[in-house]
Amino acid sequence: MTAAELKNLLKRIQEWPEAAQDELVAVAEQIENELRSDGYVATPEELLAIDAAIASIDAGEIATEREVEAAFAKFRSK
Structure with missing residues (x-):
């Protein structure tokens, strides 16, 4: 600019x-x-989202390979 x-x-x-x-x-x-700054500092909301994602993974709530492929296919088609 x-x-x-x-x-x-x-x-x-x-x-x-x-x-x-x-x-x-x-x-x-x-x-x-x-x-x-020396680096990025996550907001409190971002930290909560990260913690929730980690908890989901720890609880075994992960997408299957087929679900991941379907998601990528959906986004590529847009």
Whole structure:
């Protein structure tokens, strides 16, 4: 993105609803924090999802090879 493109985008953003502007600021701050940090830090929600996935695996709740192949086939067809 060129400096001119960025300036034009910033002008358009000023016309966005306040909630959309707030969301953009939050996303930009998250990107900036990730660029400054040594690595990615998962959110509490992501950590809960990871823990739930591990618990499912530990409980033997895993997809069969056939189910995995079917899922990949479905996504490839879209």
